[in-house]
Amino acid sequence: MSTVYVFTDFGGPETQQLLDRPAPQPGPGELAVEVRAAGVNPVDWKIRSGALGRDRELPAPMGREVSGVVTDLGEGVEGFAVGDEVLGPVADGHGGFAEHTLVRAAEAVAKPEEISFADAATIPVAAATAYDATHQIELDPGQRLLILGAGGGVGLMAAQIGSVHQFTVIGVASQSKRKIVESTGATFVPSGKGVADRVREVAPEGVDLIVDLVGGEALREVVGLVADPTRIISAADATTATELGGAALERTQEAMEKITEVIEYGLVDPHVTACYPLTEAGRAVAEVETGHATGKIVLEPTPCADPGHARSLVR
Missing domain, CATH: 3.90.180.10 (Medium-chain alcohol dehydrogenases, catalytic domain)
Known part of the structure; x- marks a missing residue:
């Protein structure tokens, strides 16, 4: 049994x-x-x-x-x-x-x-999700990646992947998760009312990609931070993302094997x-x-x- x-x-x-x-x-x-x-x-x-x-x-x-x-x-x-x-x-x-x-x-x-x-x-669900979310729309080094829900398992891995690719990562999470978010190399921004203004303080020109792991009103509040709404990828709320002009996360076959290699070499924890x-x-x-x-x-x-x-x- x-x-x-x-x-x-x-x-x-x-x-x-x-x-x-x-x-x-x-x-x-x-x-x-x-x-x-x-x-x-x-x-x-x-x-x-x-x-x-x-x-x-x-x-x-x-x-x-x-x-x-x-x-x-x-x-x-x-x-x-x-x-x-x-x-x-x-x-x-x-x-x-x-x-x-x-x-x-x-x-x-x-x-x-x-x-x-x-x-x-x-790896099969969380890490592969983080890999796909950070690769569905390609960014160049130095471009700004905003992660909503950066303190959870997927968010922390997405932040680290962004760091590996030399993106400028901004992680939104609750205040209690500040230390662990910053440990990835991301700039921490506390979640909650007024979050869009707090992100603008660290990224006055806005961001180049939003990876959403929260959805709902949290996503609605930050949509204006990205000039092109097609650069919103949501793993949490496909309905709201598409309504705002973004897209749902697209899962790929190769993500699990690729992120396994990245973790094996110690680039992502x-x-x-x-x-x-x-x-x-x-x-x-x-x-x-x-x-x-x-x-x-x-x-x-x-x-x-x-x-x-x-x-x-x-x-």
Whole structure:
């Protein structure tokens, strides 16, 4: 049997629970993976809430990105072997908040030895999102990149990618995240009412690209900072972005492999700030759902701390 964290109905966190099920068996083109770490993302609670549709079979497993060890191969799989360490998004119908899950071989990437399982688990969704968001519209060195929501896992990685490319990065986040945002080399601007005026103080000529990880009114308030609204990319609120003349984030096949290499060479740090055991998955999801989490939160099915306690991974 294998433990998996699910939601039993669409709605709030009261629908979440742990279940014991037979370990999933890989179908054609799939890898069976013993999960070593799973990234926790806003999309996890948004799926549970029903905001992204209600067509999933219930109870539905939670968690979209994992790292782990291959335990079995489905028919037709080539390029992987039992015992390989991998990372990837989970296969449809399966979850990462689990002891065992499935990953499509075509979407899996070998985990480099230089990257920990905890860091690797942030790559398929969060790091790949940051990579795509900073490459969908190309900037030249010195041009100004504004990131809304720069203190979260995606935002911190996007800021670091901007620094690698020598962009002038301006990171908007809550005051409590100032230190970690500035650690990426970005200029910190506190979020909240009047944020557009505060950005203009550090960028009087405006910005060349807005990467939005918040959406809603926060995005509306800063839209005037970019001369060309087509230079607004949103990973959080495609409706508002397109209404303002921008675009939704476009995901690419190559992003996961490329950002893995960048992390392997130490150019970007995923900033995993806390690890929870699988038995505390509810606490981990709640921390992300508040919108106040700093950096990335991960789960490790093998207890990563004393029962009931998260361990800090702040570096």
